[in-house]
Amino acid sequence: MGTSVQVTPLCGVYNENPLSYLVSIDGFNFLIDCGWNDLFDTSLLEPLSRVASSIDAVLLSHPDTLHLGALPYAMKQLGLSAPVYATEPVHRLGLLTMYDQFLSRKQVSDFDLFTLDDIDSAFQNVIRLTYSQNYHLSGKGEGIVIAPHVAGHMLGGSIWRITKDGEDVIYAVDYNHRKERHLNGTVLQSFVRPAVLITDAYHALYTNQTARQQRDKEFLDTISKHLEVGGNVLLPVDTAGRVLELLLILEQHWSQRGFSFPIYFLTYVSSSTIDYVKSFLEWMSDSISKSFETSRDNAFLLRHVTLLINKTDLDNAPPGPKVVLASMASLEAGFAREIFVEWANDPRNLVLFTETGQFGTLARMLQSAPPPKFVKVTMSKRVPLAGEELIAYEEEQNRLKREEALRASLVKEEETKASHGSDDNSSEPMVIDTKTTHDVVGSHGPAYKDILIDGFVPTSSSVAPMFPFYDNTSEWDDFGEIINPDDYVIKDEDMDRGAMHNGGDVDGRLDEATASLMLDTRPSKVISNELIVTVSCSLVKMDYEGRSDGRSIKSMIAHVSPLKLVLVHAIAEATEHLKQHCLNNISPYVYAPQIEETVDVTSDLCAYKVQLSEKLMSNVIFKKLGDSEVAWVDSEVGKTESDMRSLLPMPGAASPHKPVLVGDLKIADFKQFLSSKGVQVEFAGGGALRCGEYVTLRKVGPTGQKGGASGPQQILIEGPLCEDYYKIRDYLYSQFYLL
Amino acid sequence: MASSSTSLKRREQPISRDGDQLIVTPLGAGSEVGRSCVYMSFRGKNILFDCGIHPAYSGMAALPYFDEIDPSSIDVLLITHFHIDHAASLPYFLEKTTFNGRVFMTHATKAIYKLLLTDYVKVSKVSVEDMLFDEQDINKSMDKIEVIDFHQTVEVNGIKFWCYTAGHVLGAAMFMVDIAGVRILYTGDYSREEDRHLRAAELPQFSPDICIIESTSGVQLHQSRHIREKRFTDVIHSTVSQGGRVLIPAFALGRAQELLLILDEYWANHPDLHNIPIYYASPLAKKCMAVYQTYILSMNDRIRNQFANSNPFVFKHISPLNSIDDFNDVGPSVVMATPGGLQSGLSRQLFDSWCSDKKNACIIPGYMVEGTLAKTIINEPKEVTLMNGLTAPLNMQVHYISFSAHADYAQTSTFLKELMPPNIILVHGEANEMMRLKQKLLTEFPDGNTKIMTPKNCESVEMYFNSEKLAKTIGRLAEKTPDVGDTVSGILVKKGFTYQIMAPDELHVFSQLSTATVTQRITIPFVGAFGVIKHRLEKIFESVESSTDEESGLPALKVHERVTVKQESEKHISLQWSSDPISDMVSDSIVALILNISREVPKIVMEEEDAVKSEEENGKKVEKVIYALLVSLFGDVKLGENGKLVIRVDGNVAQLDKESGEVESEHSGLKERVRVAFERIQSAVKPIPLSAS
Numbered sequence A: 001m002g003t004s005v006q007v008t009p010l011c012g013v014y015n016e017n018p019l020s021y022l023v024s025i026d027g028f029n030f031l032i033d034c035g036w037n038d039l040f041d042t043s044l045l046e047p048l049s050r051v052a053s054s055i056d057a058v059l060l061s062h063p064d065t066l067h068l069g070a071l072p073y074a075m076k077q078l079g080l081s082a083p084v085y086a087t088e089p090v091h092r093l094g095l096l097t098m099y100d101q102f103l104s105r106k107q108v109s110d111f112d113l114f115t116l117d118d119i120d121s122a123f124q125n126v127i128r129l130t131y132s133q134n135y136h137l138s139g140k141g142e143g144i145v146i147a148p149h150v151a152g153h154m155l156g157g158s159i160w161r162i163t164k165d166g167e168d169v170i171y172a173v174d175y176n177h178r179k180e181r182h183l184n185g186t187v188l189q190s191f192v193r194p195a196v197l198i199t200d201a202y203h204a205l206y207t208n209q210t211a212r213q214q215r216d217k218e219f220l221d222t223i224s225k226h227l228e229v230g231g232n233v234l235l236p237v238d239t240a241g242r243v244l245e246l247l248l249i250l251e252q253h254w255s256q257r258g259f260s261f262p263i264y265f266l267t268y269v270s271s272s273t274i275d276y277v278k279s280f281l282e283w284m285s286d287s288i289s290k291s292f293e294t295s296r297d298n299a300f301l302l303r304h305v306t307l308l309i310n311k312t313d314l315d316n317a318p319p320g321p322k323v324v325l326a327s328m329a330s331l332e333a334g335f336a337r338e339i340f341v342e343w344a345n346d347p348r349n350l351v352l353f354t355e356t357g358q359f360g361t362l363a364r365m366l367q368s369a370p371p372p373k374f375v376k377v378t379m380s381k382r383v384p385l386a387g388e389e390l391i392a393y394e395e396e397q398n399r400l401k402r403e404e405a406l407r408a409s410l411v412k413e414e415e416t417k418a419s420h421g422s423d424d425n426s427s428e429p430m431v432i433d434t435k436t437t438h439d440v441v442g443s444h445g446p447a448y449k450d451i452l453i454d455g456f457v458p459t460s461s462s463v464a465p466m467f468p469f470y471d472n473t474s475e476w477d478d479f480g481e482i483i484n485p486d487d488y489v490i491k492d493e494d495m496d497r498g499a500m501h502n503g504g505d506v507d508g509r510l511d512e513a514t515a516s517l518m519l520d521t522r523p524s525k526v527i528s529n530e531l532i533v534t535v536s537c538s539l540v541k542m543d544y545e546g547r548s549d550g551r552s553i554k555s556m557i558a559h560v561s562p563l564k565l566v567l568v569h570a571i572a573e574a575t576e577h578l579k580q581h582c583l584n585n586i587s588p589y590v591y592a593p594q595i596e597e598t599v600d601v602t603s604d605l606c607a608y609k610v611q612l613s614e615k616l617m618s619n620v621i622f623k624k625l626g627d628s629e630v631a632w633v634d635s636e637v638g639k640t641e642s643d644m645r646s647l648l649p650m651p652g653a654a655s656p657h658k659p660v661l662v663g664d665l666k667i668a669d670f671k672q673f674l675s676s677k678g679v680q681v682e683f684a685g686g687g688a689l690r691c692g693e694y695v696t697l698r699k700v701g702p703t704g705q706k707g708g709a710s711g712p713q714q715i716l717i718e719g720p721l722c723e724d725y726y727k728i729r730d731y732l733y734s735q736f737y738l739l
Numbered sequence B: 001m002a003s004s005s006t007s008l009k010r011r012e013q014p015i016s017r018d019g020d021q022l023i024v025t026p027l028g029a030g031s032e033v034g035r036s037c038v039y040m041s042f043r044g045k046n047i048l049f050d051c052g053i054h055p056a057y058s059g060m061a062a063l064p065y066f067d068e069i070d071p072s073s074i075d076v077l078l079i080t081h082f083h084i085d086h087a088a089s090l091p092y093f094l095e096k097t098t099f100n101g102r103v104f105m106t107h108a109t110k111a112i113y114k115l116l117l118t119d120y121v122k123v124s125k126v127s128v129e130d131m132l133f134d135e136q137d138i139n140k141s142m143d144k145i146e147v148i149d150f151h152q153t154v155e156v157n158g159i160k161f162w163c164y165t166a167g168h169v170l171g172a173a174m175f176m177v178d179i180a181g182v183r184i185l186y187t188g189d190y191s192r193e194e195d196r197h198l199r200a201a202e203l204p205q206f207s208p209d210i211c212i213i214e215s216t217s218g219v220q221l222h223q224s225r226h227i228r229e230k231r232f233t234d235v236i237h238s239t240v241s242q243g244g245r246v247l248i249p250a251f252a253l254g255r256a257q258e259l260l261l262i263l264d265e266y267w268a269n270h271p272d273l274h275n276i277p278i279y280y281a282s283p284l285a286k287k288c289m290a291v292y293q294t295y296i297l298s299m300n301d302r303i304r305n306q307f308a309n310s311n312p313f314v315f316k317h318i319s320p321l322n323s324i325d326d327f328n329d330v331g332p333s334v335v336m337a338t339p340g341g342l343q344s345g346l347s348r349q350l351f352d353s354w355c356s357d358k359k360n361a362c363i364i365p366g367y368m369v370e371g372t373l374a375k376t377i378i379n380e381p382k383e384v385t386l387m388n389g390l391t392a393p394l395n396m397q398v399h400y401i402s403f404s405a406h407a408d409y410a411q412t413s414t415f416l417k418e419l420m421p422p423n424i425i426l427v428h429g430e431a432n433e434m435m436r437l438k439q440k441l442l443t444e445f446p447d448g449n450t451k452i453m454t455p456k457n458c459e460s461v462e463m464y465f466n467s468e469k470l471a472k473t474i475g476r477l478a479e480k481t482p483d484v485g486d487t488v489s490g491i492l493v494k495k496g497f498t499y500q501i502m503a504p505d506e507l508h509v510f511s512q513l514s515t516a517t518v519t520q521r522i523t524i525p526f527v528g529a530f531g532v533i534k535h536r537l538e539k540i541f542e543s544v545e546s547s548t549d550e551e552s553g554l555p556a557l558k559v560h561e562r563v564t565v566k567q568e569s570e571k572h573i574s575l576q577w578s579s580d581p582i583s584d585m586v587s588d589s590i591v592a593l594i595l596n597i598s599r600e601v602p603k604i605v606m607e608e609e610d611a612v613k614s615e616e617e618n619g620k621k622v623e624k625v626i627y628a629l630l631v632s633l634f635g636d637v638k639l640g641e642n643g644k645l646v647i648r649v650d651g652n653v654a655q656l657d658k659e660s661g662e663v664e665s666e667h668s669g670l671k672e673r674v675r676v677a678f679e680r681i682q683s684a685v686k687p688i689p690l691s692a693s
Helices: A042-054 A071-077 A088-108 A116-124 A212-228 A243-257 A270-278 A286-295 A311-316 A334-343 A362-367 A387-423 A431-442 A445-452 A497-503 A512-519 A550-560 A572-585 A614-619 A667-676 A723-734 B090-096 B107-123 B135-144 B225-241 B255-269 B283-294 B301-307 B345-354 B373-378 B409-419 B431-444 B504-510 B530-540 B581-599 B608-634 B668-685
Strands: A005-011 A020-025 A028-032 A057-059 A084-087 A126-129 A144-150 A158-164 A167-172 A196-200 A233-236 A263-266 A305-308 A323-326 A350-353 A374-384 A524-534 A538-541 A564-568 A607-612 A623-625 A628-639 A645-649 A681-683 A689-691 A695-700 A713-720 B021-028 B037-042 B045-049 B076-078 B102-105 B145-147 B154-156 B159-165 B173-179 B182-186 B210-214 B246-249 B278-281 B318-320 B334-337 B361-364 B383-385 B391-393 B397-400 B423-427 B451-453 B461-464 B469-474 B487-495 B498-502 B515-525 B544-548 B555-559 B563-567 B572-578 B636-639 B645-649 B652-656 B663-665
Touching (some): A020 A042, A020 A167, A042 A071, A084 A088, A084 A144, A088 A116, A088 A126, A196 A550, A212 A233, A243 A263, A243 A305, A263 A311, A270 A305, A311 A334, A323 A334, A350 A362, A362 A538, A550 A572, A564 A572, A614 A645, A667 A681, A667 A695, A723 B515, B021 B210, B076 B159, B090 B135, B102 B107, B107 B135, B107 B145, B135 B145, B210 B409, B225 B246, B225 B361, B255 B278, B255 B283, B255 B318, B255 B334, B361 B373, B373 B383, B373 B397, B409 B431, B431 B451, B487 B504, B504 B515, B530 B544, B530 B555, B530 B563, B530 B581, B563 B581, B608 B636, B608 B668, B645 B668, B663 B668
Parallel strands (some): A028 A057, A196 A564, A233 A323, A263 A305, A263 A323, A607 A645, B076 B102, B182 B210, B278 B334, B361 B397, B423 B451
Antiparallel strands (some): A005 A020, A144 A158, A374 A524, A607 B469, A623 A628, A628 A645, A628 B487, A681 A689, A695 A713, B159 B173, B383 B391, B487 B498, B544 B555, B555 B563, B563 B572, B645 B652, B652 B663
């Protein structure tokens, strides 16, 4: 009867690998997240490659590599072609993150897994949703409603709710319940009793999260300490995710303290990132949107932070202590890696990690305790070719060009012959032309020249070469020449000319220098050399990951109390730990599948729909309890005209039922209530409440954390026969509804 | 449908009717333009759309008719956009009435709302008594306003609503409200034509049951956007190239930004114009520019693509102008100035100094209110009166090019044809225009399934929706799908407008509610033999079982399988039971009995005879009570021949069998009523079915 739900992890279970899960709902396959790591290890994507073509929709949760990095590659190479759903910031910032990844890689290697065009085309067809927008899928997914909700981890970050037939499947990873400077906390706790919850155990073992204020103080103290002794501070950051929070903290602190040390934000896309972020106020915390509404102060108008998009600008900056936020956080590529190598051997400098580095990366290595004294780093650089190499390269290119041209012209001749052959009996004189232009596109630049004269190559067919020619006969009728009114309509394009020539081709904005880098087709090569870097600078790690800690995760899951739970994305110990915890406290159905292991979490919930007849409802008296209303019904099943089951009132008197007390008694609240009524109350030992002189009240039986699987509450009230007893019993009854 | 002008305050109608009646009442903008405010009520939920003031009136007279409703009963107030006639009475409504519901508007609307109203308070020169609110009220109201993003679904007290782009101005929204499956679309002001920065109004995914739609443009048709823009730029280009000046009087927000975009782009494409300055002289517009530069996401793809290169609202050829003193009037220029009606202020000052030169031009870009100078000069009089009272010849060219962003007839009719709402309510239009629109629309929907209504202010439109209530039976109760005639008993949980039926012990599984059992244990001092208690209890109660307590080995009694009586010690008896009304009563009587025993030890045993007699008496008493209650309910009740009661109501007859509770009547309504009444009386007279457990 219930909706069938299967979950198959494709990557990211029992370890900290990127996230990618296949969730199939009544045969409709969702790929939720499509992550890759900073090492771009293609072996991680093998499971995905096996199912990519069967996927019907992709949902993205966060704008970082771990959650969407593999999207361009999967679209290009693995045959993924489903529509992608994401929030506007995830789309934009995700695009910028991928640009940054690509450009960082391209600088140091012959990176060929995907190109900028692949990134653009992958992100072109993302369907953008807003938070809490219920999007009804159509076609194969008819009846499924998807909606992103606030996750609180990154700007635009979402937990996804997929609903079919009133049953919810919720995907919530990397959420944060704590409100931050630029983000609101997650709304996960507003979902109650979903059929399935898919969540991560990433932080299940991590518990000692310091209070925000104290953490901020330590963070800023550490930075200023190093700046004051003349050292530089490097913060390896992600491109457009958590870095926003760090920028705000620094910006705020710098204005308060009036520091003059420069702060640089260095990624290939930093200025576009901030420009976009400035227009994403709707997605940020209440306090940020409030301050904009009342005083038009955009929090991301950064006064103390200089945005840089290439390393030269940093090198040209005035010497002296500075703070640099540079990508990538993993130190595997990007500016952060270069700067680290330059700064590592000065003990005055500080490298401040704000998140746990990905497994197997340089950042992770440096975060280990005790930190290594030396690290071996391969530094690569792209240099333009010169001298003999250049000549050799050009010769090679020319040779390729020639060969290709030759091949192309051969093909051409064949085709023109063929098309001429067919030409004779068809009346489409343009065929030759369309064929050739098509080939120009097909045969890439080099063959271009040859094709231009292609039209003049005499063909062996009997038709003499000539330009295609139309006899423009105009048709006439009684009213004169027949015209097409469309020819005289003022074209839309004319009005929008400006926009067209600006906006069109590249989807995201790229900074000029970046664009030049991207379009730079000068022959170049990558040279690598291995360095031993002495790590004498300070290494500090602080938690700015913006994820809930273990305790909050547990209480959050307990609050949501899903009927079935699927755990993903954490090392084995953490997964096992959380699994045991949830089995004991929340639900008997907790799964932690292996990669490519399909778990069936179809709910075994029975349900059927009935119509409530007007007659029945007019006799039902509801009692209000919280935001719902309850009543007892006794009814007989009948049929409506449309053959739907309908509930009618009982013909005779209903057989009496066992009375039910409905309500949730919290001993502490009840204590307050009693004392407000003038009864002396105090807690006695063992969770008992002593009311007045003689009467005691306690909860007995299994005490679950909350509701959950623990069943109805058992309350025991005892005392000697006295007035107090009846009074307190009456107060106790007033906390419940009797049905 | 029946439209009658019943006052809304008279709502003490029977509850069963209330469930299905939907009322829509314009409190403003009913057959008029200005002070938009539409009240809607369905199934006990009350919604107010928009909260504007009438620009032509001042003080209290400008408000919508708020006294028609009880502000404290409103659950949700939805504001479509920031214009004065849609949002300006909000501070008053929030701060000066008993309203305590929730208010929603879009992000951009909220940001501009504050600036606009603060400006409005400053500019409107009215006496203190006429001041509806001050700046402080506006600031306070900001805290109460919640924001909603386009398409985001919000639920308040079971009312679900979300909004679509309306196209009219930045942040303008159309609200779709869903109450128990009945959908109502309120368009506010909308435009189905995409312009330079705004998206066209979206076509909602679902067809609404009721569409409350604006009718400002009536049956007019707009010129195509491209022709308008071409006329606009041509006039400006030719005027400035001949050395003239162009004055564009416009309202600070909304259309002004669109015109600035056109100008900036035109200048960018015509380098020969680069030396001619463009100014916009409105401090308010200048302040709001930051909002326009930020909420790019609410605009159309064109702007978003441009934004990928540079922010189009950072103008390259246009500069702000604070006052006329900063304006160096030396050569050709283009100035956009407020107010739009040329009543006073900067636009008037410029007009006065430029109107007599025939090289100059004035372009009126939108709807002009009757009685303003702008409206007058459209008719190109020979002379005009200047602000200083003198008259001057009107030589400058005057052009009227409407950039109004209201849907015209073509847009309205296609919009409605696509949506096909069964009920259309026209608001926000001048009465005559509205009637014309109604007539013309009726010809478009000739099948007669569509009702078009044009209520005046405070005139209610009543509609009836037969909404089926569907419940989902879940959990153990649903293990077997029942057949006709089976019974279903369980807890019905209503949340918003969804119903679920479940077994009581599964309540905590499927809802946030939980059940509880309360066990009570009470000790009573008692000195004497336990056997006495047992004997006495057996006299009174039908079922008394003796047993021994497993732990202590002491004797125990179980009365009616509910209450356990135990001898705790020589001086104490304990009673233990699990709470419910019947057990509580049984235990109370046991307590009384035990107390009696200890007070007056030997007592005469009641005679059997008496018991029988009293039973008979009881029976008679019960019958009397039933009769009296029935009379009080139905009036004419007689004892029939066969011992049945005969009840007559309005000529209908019902016969009631007192024993079985069966009712015979030809009138099914009466039959049902009598049956229910008798059932309830019975349960009141004989409340405790002790036999059941």
